Amino acid sequence: MRKYSRLAGVLLASTVFISMPALAAGTADKHQTSVGTGQSDHEEIVVSARRRAETSQDVPLAISVIGGEHIDNTGTFNVGRLQQLTPTLQFYSSNPRNTAVNIRGIGAPFGLTNDGIEQGVGIYVDDVYYSRVASATFDFLDVAQIEVLRGPQGTLYGKNTSAGAINITTRQPTFDFEGRAEVSIGNLGFKQAKAAVSGPLSDMLAARVALSATSRRGTIYNVTTDNWVNEQDNLGLRGQFLWRPSDALDVTLQGDFSTQNPECCAQIYVRTGATQRAVNRQFASLATAQNYTVPSTNAFDRLTDLDANLNAGNRIGGVNLRIKWDAGLGTLTSVTAWRFWDWRPANDRDFTGLPITTASNNPSRQDQFTQELRFAQSGDKVDFVVGLFGFHQKVRTQGLQEQGPAASKWLLNPSSALSNNPIVLDRLTAENDIRLYNTSAALFGQISWKVTDAFTVQPGFRVNYDQKKGLYDSVVTGTASDGTRQLVQFSGPYANDPWIAAQRGVLAPQRFETKFSDWNFSYDLTLSYKLAADVLAYATYAKSFKSGGINLNGVPANTDGNPLLAAATVKPETVNNYEAGIKVQLWDRKATLNLSAFRTEIGNYQALVSNGQLGVLRGYLANARKVRTQGVEWDLSVRPSERFNAYANGAFTDATYRKFNDAPCPPEMSGGSNSPANCDISGQRLPGVSKWSFSYGAEANTPQTLLGQDGEVYFGVDGSYRSAFSSNPTPSANTWVEGYALTNLRAGFRTAAGFDIYGWVRNAFDVRYFEQLAVPSGNTGLIVGQPGDPRTWGFTLKIEF
Structure with missing residues (x-):
């Protein structure tokens, strides 16, 4: 564990101390809400999805509402766990930077971040746009409610959102003194503490x-370093005036800071699958040639031997x-x-215990205004x-x-004499400088015209300008055959060495500058009709867009090593x-049913592709036609x-490529001299979307008196299921993640005070499942992945006063 685990312990102890005097304090009855509909025992659920306060049942769009108390009760402390409550949401992350949050299967390309x-x-x-998906890996901090909006939302939200939006509302300052505290402990050394006070x-x-701290031992044991990795170590703080x-008039000044410092994130051996490479260049032969064996061929032994930091x-x-x-x-x-994001990673990108790639780090700093x-x-x-x-x-x-x-x-090719000389590639180094300047501006608006008491017409529009400028510069240094350190280049005195x-062929130098700019006009129209007092029907058409982009992970090159700049921008x-x-x-409003059907067609879909060579490209973007x-x-x-x-x-989602006839081929069809150039x-x-996904749960309670306190004993269950999904941009027989169901249980005692x-x-039946599988560059047939959490258990104490 890193330093924040100690802070979590201190915060846990102090939170208990602060909470104890509040046990006798009386407060109003606390109400529970239902996941998805937001239905409550005591009052209607108010949302701000359309940038004004209204009840969720009056909003003519597909929206899932999750109350703060259900977020706390189910241990849903980040977006990754939120997907277990909202079937239409997909979250995949190999590390905070390489994170994708999608709705209905679309939103961000699946794989390495660009x-x-x-x-x-x-x-x-709280109305502030977070441009980096990495923010989704942090713990929720003092959250009152989350709304997941499905479908384009660009006519109501500042930054265009072509797939949907996650609207998080935190608890606001109050003119009545109040506070809350929560502490949790569990197996795997889990400690979590949250506290907030307002007045x-x-x-x-x-x-x-408000502040929170979370720490937990890792779930993967590294036999090389003799410790557990893939741990949790989070600390967050928010202050508001x-x-x-x-x-x-309300004027709110808010500041927040969150930090993570875990030893993470290992992807481990899952299996191998044959490719069209020569047999002596596939994983089994390469490992045998170096007398290497993986610590376990069963990923659920949760063992790795990664030797890099x-x-x-x-x-x-x-x-x-x-x-x-x-x-x-x-x-x-x-x-x-103003927001910042500072990313300081260290990875082992050969995914083995061999010193093949000894460093693979891409530290990044972002500022947004x-x-x-x-x-x-x-x-x-x-x-x-209307907004700007x-x-x-x-x-x-x-x-x-x-x-x-x-x-x-x-x-190197085993038939080459150079493959037996460890000095040839030892200390071969690529130093990358990647820069992005991204500017956009928009005018947007939406009108709701109540033609009658029952019928409403709601048009919206957006005028948008985007400009992106970027630099990619990779300088490669290696050892020449005369023993001197030289720049690795395609021309010059050492080019033919x-x-x-x-x-x-392993790390190719490349430098280019590129830019993109475009205007866009989009619009939508929604018609809604009150069929009865508690029945609302609606239909929507939206013409939207997702801004073009630039490739900043490198692009393909010609035989002379010159970058193919036509691939530097993405439509x-x-x-x-x-x-x-x-x-x-x-x-009598004791049941709520919200049903929606959708069809979304995307032209020039931004897809992640790769040429399969080790180190030449980390993955770049291209446009699939439809x-x-x-x-x-x-x-x-x-x-x-x-x-x-x-x-x-639940959700049934049929998400497919309709026209993509020049896509990269799957690993099993790649790597040979006669392999097709594309498929x-x-x-x-x-990738990343299940056809069927469900979330379900129930809670029952009965009045009881415990330690002289009147309250209720309760039992709750929350479950989720996702059917199989592809874990590679081009579906591969070796990267399908099998469907799985998770079940979480809770039981306790609470009072109105x-x-x-x-x-x-959590994961009560200890289901073995993968969060994600991946194909490492090099196309050796190796498949790596991330096993999902095993069964975990613990106890939580909460106080509100």
């Missing part, structure tokens, strides 16, 4: 501060100022924000919101890849989304009384 593109799923925290500093000024000089050092934070002014005619909102200005008005017949948004982002990545003494025998020529995606739904409350995702989603909850509630949410994968499944103590078990 700085030069944008995500299709927008993440917003007035004067008649017009209130403040709130609310100035309210009148009922018409591992780290996922990650810091994120920022400051924002939000002003909301009720001007009488409407509400004016201004959100000004956003300004959003919105004006909203609600009237008897017309509601509208500006965004500027700077990203600087300075990477390093270095080969070791085992690289020659592993990476046999050692330098061999090194170019914008064009999105046509069709959707219809119905929202119903039944049984992709389609379509399906049906539902959220169902029943609450016959305060003593019982249940929910069952037609039209009709095949998009805000005291709650319970035990929990």
Whole structure:
């Protein structure tokens, strides 16, 4: 464990100490909400999906609502675990930087991150756009509610979101003193503590501060270093000030800082599959030639022998100022924000215990500035919101890849005499300088015209400008046959040196600058009709887009080593989304059913491809001609009384390439002298999306008295299921992740005064499953992956006062 595990322990102890005096304090009854519909025992659920406060059942769009108390109760402390509650959401991460958050199977290419593109799923925290998906790996901090909006949202949200949005609302400062504290302990050395306190500093000024710390031992044992890796080590802090000089004006200043410092992230041996490479260049032969065996061929033994340093050092934070002014005619909102992201990784990219790649690190620093200005008005017949948004982002990545003494025998053709000379590739080093300057601006708006009391017409529009400028510069240094250190180049005095020529096939130098700019106009139209007091039907058409991008992981080169600049830019995606739904409350509002059907067609889909060579490219982007995702989603909850509630949410998603006839071939069809240059994968499944996914759960309680306190004993179960999905951009027989079901249990005692103590078990049946599989570069047939968490258990104590 790293340093934050000690901080978690200190925070845990202090939180218990602070909480104990509050046990006797009385508060209002706490209500529970249902996952997906947001249905509550006591009151309607208010959402801000359309940038104004309204009940979730009145919003004519597909939206899943998860209350803060359910987030806490189920241990859903980051977006990765949120997908277990929202079937339409997909989250995949090999480390914080290489993270994808998709909705309905679309949003970001599956695989290694490329700085030069944008995500299709927008993440917003208190109206602030988070441009890096890495932020999704942090713990939720003092969250009141999460709304997952499905489908394009660019006419309502500052940054265009072509696939959907995750709208996170934190608890705000209050003028009544209140607080909450939570501590958890469990197996694998799990410790988590959260605390928040809020109250007035004067008649017009209130403040709130929240913090959290999480630590847990790793789940993979490294036999080389004799320790556990893939641990958790998170620390987060948020502070807010609310100035309210009148009922018409709120000014909120917020700052936050979160940091991670785990020894992470190892992907381990899963299997091998034959490729079209020569037999002596496939994994089994290469390993035999170096007398190498993996510590276990069963990934669920959870063993690795990685010999390079591992780290996922990650810091994120920022400051924002939000002003909301009720001007009488409407509400004016201004959100000004600066955020940073600092990524300090260390990886073992040969995925073995051999010194093949001894360093593979791409530390990165991002700064982003956003300004959003919105004006909203609600009237008897017309509601509208109109806004301006500006965004500027700077990203600087300075990477390093270095080969070791085992690289020659592993990476060079065994028929070459050079393969037996460890010096040829030892200390071969690529130093990368990658820069991105990303600017965008938009005018957007949406109007709701109530034609009658039952019928509403809602058009929206967006005018958008994007500009991206980038630099990719990879300088490679190696050892020439005369023993001197030289630049590895395609021309010059050492270009024909046999050692330098061999090194170019492993790490090739490349430098180019590129830029992209484009205007775009998009729009949508929603028609909604109240069929009855508690029945809302709606239909939507949206013409949207995802901004074009630039390739900043390198591009293919010609025989002279010159970059093919036609591949340096990626065209914008064009999105046509069709959707219809119905929202119903039944049984005297004791049951809620929301149902939606959708079809999304994407032209020039931004897909991740690779040429299969080790080190030449980490993966670059190209446009698939057409992709389609379509399906049906539902959220169902029943609450016959305060003593019982249940929910069952699901999604059927058919996401396929419709036209992609020049895609990279799967590993089993690659690597040979006669292998096809590309493959037609039209009709095949998009990566990372299951056809069927479900979440379901129930909770029952009964009144009891414990230690003189009146309360209720409760038992809850939450489950999720995902069918098989492809884990490679081009579907491969060796990278399908089998479907799996997870079950979480909890039981405890809580009081109306805000005291709650319970035990929990996650993955109760100890299901063995993979979060993700991957094909390492080099195409040796090796398949690596990340086993999901085993069964974990623990206890949680919560206090609200």
